[in-house]
Amino acid sequence: xxxxxxxxxxxxxxxxxxxxxxxxxxxxxxxxxxxxxxxxxxxxxxxxxxxxxxxxxxxxxxxxxxxxxxxxxxxxxxxxxxxxxxxxxxxxxxxxxxxxxxxxxxxxxxxxxxxxxxxxxxxxxxxxxxxxxxxxxxxxxxxxxxxxxxxxxxxxxxxxxxxxxxxxxxxxxxxxxxxxxxxxxxxxxxxxxxxxxxxxxxxxxxxxxxxxxxxxxxxxxxxxxxxxxxxxxxxxxxxxxxxxxxxxxxxxxxxxxxxxxxxxxxxxxxxxxxxxxxxxxxxxxxxxxxxxxxxxxxxxxxxxxxxxxxxxxxxxxxxxxxxxxxxxxxxxxxxxxxxxxxxxxxxxxxxxxxxxxxxxxxxxxxxxxxxxxxxxxx
Amino acid sequence: xxxxxxxxxxxxxxxxxxxxxxxxxxxxxxxxxxxxxxxxxxxxxxxxxxxxxxxxxxxxxxxxxxxxxxxxxxxxxxxxxxxxxxxxxxxxxxxxxxxxxxxxxxxxxxxxxxxxxxxxxxxxxxxxxxxxxxxxxxxxxxxxxxxxxxxxxxxxxxxxxxxxxxxxxxxxxxxxxxxxxxxxxxxxxxxxxxxxxxxxxxxxxxxxxxxxxxxxxxxxxxxxxxxxxxxxxxxxxxxxxxxxxxxxxxxxxxxxxxxxxxxxxxxxxxxxxxxxxxxxxxxxxxxxxxxxxxxxxxxxxxxxxxxxxxxxxxxxxxxxxxxxxxxxxxxxxxxxxxxxxxxxxxxxxxxxxxxxxxxxxxxxxxxxxxxxxxxxxxxxxxxxxxxxxxxxxxxxxxxxxxxxxxxxxxxxxxxxxxxxxxxxxxxxxxxxxxxxxxxxxxxxxxxxxxxx
Numbered sequence: 013x014x015x016x017x018x019x020x021x022x023x024x025x026x027x028x029x030x031x032x033x034x035x036x037x038x039x040x041x042x043x044x045x046x047x048x049x050x051x052x053x054x055x056x057x058x059x060x061x062x063x064x065x066x067x068x069x070x071x072x073x074x075x076x077x078x079x080x081x082x083x084x085x086x087x088x089x090x091x092x093x094x095x096x097x098x099x100x101x102x103x104x105x106x107x108x109x110x111x112x113x114x115x116x117x118x119x120x121x122x123x124x125x126x127x128x129x130x131x132x133x134x135x136x137x138x139x140x141x142x143x144x145x146x147x148x149x150x151x152x153x154x155x156x157x158x159x160x161x162x163x164x165x166x167x168x169x170x171x172x173x174x175x176x177x178x179x180x181x182x183x184x185x186x187x188x189x190x191x192x193x194x195x196x197x198x199x200x201x202x203x204x205x206x207x208x209x210x211x212x213x214x215x216x217x218x219x220x221x222x223x224x225x226x227x228x229x230x231x232x233x234x235x236x237x238x239x240x241x242x243x244x245x246x247x248x249x250x251x252x253x254x255x256x257x258x259x260x261x262x263x264x265x266x267x268x269x270x271x272x273x274x275x276x277x278x279x280x281x282x283x284x285x286x287x288x289x290x291x292x293x294x295x296x297x298x299x300x301x302x303x304x305x306x307x308x309x310x311x312x313x314x315x316x317x318x319x320x321x322x323x324x325x326x327x328x329x330x331x332x333x334x335x336x337x338x339x340x341x342x343x344x345x346x347x348x349x350x351x352x353x354x355x356x357x358x359x360x361x362x363x364x365x366x367x368x369x370x371x372x373x374x375x376x377x378x379x380x381x382x383x384x385x386x387x388x389x390x
Numbered sequence: 391x392x393x394x395x396x397x398x399x400x401x402x403x404x405x406x407x408x409x410x411x412x413x414x415x416x417x418x419x420x421x422x423x424x425x426x427x428x429x430x431x432x433x434x435x436x437x438x439x440x441x442x443x444x445x446x447x448x449x450x451x452x453x454x455x456x457x458x459x460x461x462x463x464x465x466x467x468x469x470x471x472x473x474x475x476x477x478x479x480x481x482x483x484x485x486x487x488x489x490x491x492x493x494x495x496x497x498x499x500x501x502x503x504x505x506x507x508x509x510x511x512x513x514x515x516x517x518x519x520x521x522x523x524x525x526x527x528x529x530x531x532x533x534x535x536x537x538x539x540x541x542x543x544x545x546x547x548x549x550x551x552x553x554x555x556x557x558x559x560x561x562x563x564x565x566x567x568x569x570x571x572x573x574x575x576x577x578x579x580x581x582x583x584x585x586x587x588x589x590x591x592x593x594x595x596x597x598x599x600x601x602x603x604x605x606x607x608x609x610x611x612x613x614x615x616x617x618x619x620x621x622x623x624x625x626x627x628x629x630x631x632x633x634x635x636x637x638x639x640x641x642x643x644x645x646x647x648x649x650x651x652x653x654x655x656x657x658x659x660x661x662x663x664x665x666x667x668x669x670x671x672x673x674x675x676x677x678x679x680x681x682x683x684x685x686x687x688x689x690x691x692x693x694x695x696x697x698x699x700x701x702x703x704x705x706x707x708x709x710x711x712x713x714x715x716x717x718x719x720x721x722x723x724x725x726x727x728x729x730x731x732x733x734x735x736x737x738x739x740x741x742x743x744x745x746x747x748x749x750x751x752x753x754x755x756x757x758x759x760x761x762x763x764x765x766x767x768x769x770x771x772x773x774x775x776x777x778x779x780x781x782x783x784x785x786x787x788x789x790x791x792x793x794x795x796x797x798x799x800x801x802x803x804x805x806x807x808x809x810x811x812x813x814x815x816x817x818x819x820x821x822x823x824x825x826x827x828x829x830x831x832x833x834x835x836x837x838x839x840x841x842x
Contacts, residue, residue: 028643035735050812141723141809147546179718207806213724214808370728371647371734372811 025053027162028371029301030235032061035141036375037261039385043362045374052374055366057359063388068347073314074100075175078346082336083169085351086387088131091124092329094173099325100336101175105318111299112305113177114255119293120163120172121191121327122286126197127156128330129279129286132382136276137208139379140217145208152200155193162186177308187294194287200383201284209280218273222365222377227272232361236332236355238381248328260292272380279382315344331355331382353387421639431597448804476532483515487609496616523612528754534755535563545805573744577639581741585639589743590749592632597760604763605680607773607786617681619671622764623664626719629753630656633738636750640698640741648737651727651812656719663715665827666708669834670698670768683772683789692778697771706836707830709769711823713799714769716761718819720754722800741808758800759793760809 028045031037042062046054070078082093094118102109109117134149157167162183164172172179208214224234229242237245239246247264249257265281267274296302320342326335332354340346358381366374391399483489494515501511536551539562543550551559577586603618604609615621630653635658637649671677674685688696698705718725729737739750766772773785780788810818 050651141726142807144546144805145550151547208808211808213810216814217808217811218500279655336516348674370813372809 014261015085018165023048036379038135038378038383039388041359041378041383041388043366043374043378043386045366045371047371050370052366052369052371055374056204057362059385059388060358062244062385064390065388067349067351069348072345075346076314077320078349079171079174080169083171085353085390086329086331086355086384087168088384089119089124089330090168091173092327093335094171095121096325096327096329096334098173098175098334099327100323100338101316103325104321104323104340105175106315106339107176107309107312109177109309110306111256112181112302113264113307113309115181115293115296115302116178116307117173118255118257118260119190119290120160120170120178122289122293124158125168125286125330126283126290127153129283130156131331132279132379133204133208133276134283136379136382139375140208140214142208142214144163144210145204148200148204148207151328152197154198155196158195159186161191162189174308177306178311181307182297187298189343190290190294194291198284198287201280204280209277215273217372218271218276218380219371219375220269220271220273222272222380223270223370224361224365227256228361228364229270232364233357234361235357236328236330236334237265237282238273238275238332240264240356241267241274241278243268248326248333252326254325254327256296259296262289269271272376275380275382304382317342317344326352329354331384331387332358351387351390353390354382355385355387359388361384400560422429424705426655427835439693446477449469477783477787480783483784485610485784486607486786519612526601526606527598527752527759530759531752531755532563532567534753534758534801535566535795536560537797538804541798542803542805545802550644567748570744570748575744575746576741577770578741580641582639582641585635586741586748588634589639590746590753592635593629594632594749594756596628596632597756600760601756603679604760605683605767605772605789606763607784608684609680610786614678614680616676616678619667619677619682622679622760623660626757627656627660629757636742637738638704640738642741644734644736645738645740648729648734648740651734652721652738654812655725655727656721659715659718659725659818660820662711662823662827663719664716665824665831666711667768668827668828668831669704669837670837671709672834673698673701673829679767683767683774686771687774689778695771695774697769697774699769701837704830706835707833709765710831711827712765712768713796714823717800717803718815720757720761720800722754722758724803724810726809727812744832745807752771755799762793762796762800763789765796771798791837 025046025048028047030043032040032042037043042058042061044054044056045052045059064084067080069081074079079094080096082097083090085093098109101107130149130153132154134146137143137145137149160170160172163169163186164170164179166172191354224232224238224242226243229239230244234242235246243266245264245266248254249262250264262285265278265285269280318340320340322337322339324335324337326333328334333352334354335352337348337350337352338346341347362378362381367375369377407772498511498515502508511691536559540550540558542548551562553559554565555561591593599623602613603611603615603621607612632657633652637645637647637652640646649757674682676682676685686695686697688827690696690700694700699709721729727737729739734740739747742750766789773789775781775783
């Protein structure tokens, strides 16, 4: 990583505003780069260009209205935000969602994880200069969005998972289409590997680039695939199983090197795992004990007034450990709602690992961390 | 014809070009223009998205075996028809120089009978040839841009331009050109105005000049000079000056970085590119490009053409080094780091718009064609047919076909590969390509010693 600097030829350092308007900052992130030729000597990520004050807006809405705000955090995987918010509010109010609703939640969340990682796969390819995987990824993502559109009417912002359950049950024929999609999608992962993952040029750009050691990752509080790529096997679905994850068979994808390629490949493996989980959920939903189950908890009032107190719920979202911390003063709206956005935590490590790498690596590292600015800035 | 009538004609032509391929009634009256009637849906629409006719939207597993689709089979038949039609036309036309010679001698005798100075006649003829040569990169850009868009679209399971020009968007480039021509030419406040203006000119002029000694068939060459190979590399190398000028004068840090990268890359890759041709020159014993192409006539054992690509090891290595270095020279993926979109916004041409930007674009495609033509001449026997019995087609048709196949590879790479990193790019050049090309020269010496 370290670059030998020539003492014979003194050159000026150059300051570059990498963003907020830049093709590969995935939104409005600004990185203040000081470069010496092509080598970065100082990097300073500057966030806040997309700040909308969502945490404050929670306090002016009641619990069911506030759900739509969670969609706007990590808009690439809105299901996970809905889920984490609902888990926190349910813990606050002492509501237990029925089992069928739990399976529906997990299935929707895992489908959304696939969609989210497909966006990562496509945009990471574009960052590396390969444009074609982007369109392949979006072709498959469109099918997931169509499934969601049939399910809940939304293609990007779903508000599907509600406090106490889910809004609607799966429509007729949906499960078959979902199965058809999974059957179509699983072999596609092999295509992606041939096209991008094991492409020599791509590996040359990403293997051993932007390495994060396990201790570094833990120190900076990384989570999700970014953490697991460095070695620690921490997955909230395994560590603190929520919903029905303790009843499902899956393995958290773990890598060792913590380089850009490992982070990338962790997500590729996770897509396959998620597809398996979706199939297991579909099987369970068609099972005799769940086929005619409830999808909403009994007795959830329209105007929810949880008792005074606080609750924290966290889940494994596409980008890491997403937590909602809710404080109630027994009124119709939360007294305080704090979001632990994984992207916001993940973006902080940039200032350490960007130093000493090339400008081209800035793009690779930033892309491999897979941040969504809607969640970073909130 | 009054101006109003002329305008109406132009608008009719435009409407004819811009109208959807089929499904509309052919003549649109004013009322129909306001409220167009769609008689039959031509394409399948699913959730508002356009699909290829004959495909089902869901599931897309259908795409696994496209040959089951009548659309694909029809497409293959149309393609075969186009190729055989073009071959028949080429066969009927035959070689170009004997076709032109009578016209030239007629014009010359006419000029001489009217007492025109023979020198002036020659001069006028040179100008006509130069104008034809100038048309080559321009027509090439018209075709290549459209071709690249179609190839990229089909690689990415899209359809690409489909409307302008009625048949598969074949006039899309003209529409793009008109758009670029009408765009405002923005010069940044802090730019060095004169250098900013000169840079695209410095890029495009060598790109056109470099075509002079390149043959397009047997005896079909503008300037049949003995140092053709050196001339092409020398003149083509001047373009890097324009790229550096563009990067420096824009007053933009991303442009500056792009210009610096371009300088390093293009100058470095000149070396293996030139060295890889030296074995060809050694074997042919001449620097004249058309003579090198002519040297490869004939067949080993009556079947294997005596092309340089078929010389054991030396030919293949030289070709691969030349191909890689040419892709790098033309700034295309995987070597497009001077204009790396995701890193440097658009690199050296960030601050260019309108026709100035179009000139950069034009020169890129001109160099792609130039490299393809050179490769066809150096390694694939120029205008020589691949099999003896295919000699009935004229040499220019073979030359063009070979150049187009190589050009397809250029476009194919672009939509398949990711981009190299700048330092790895330099490593690859200095630590791999250059030694390989130097070793190849030694191997060529040994090969010549064996052959003699």
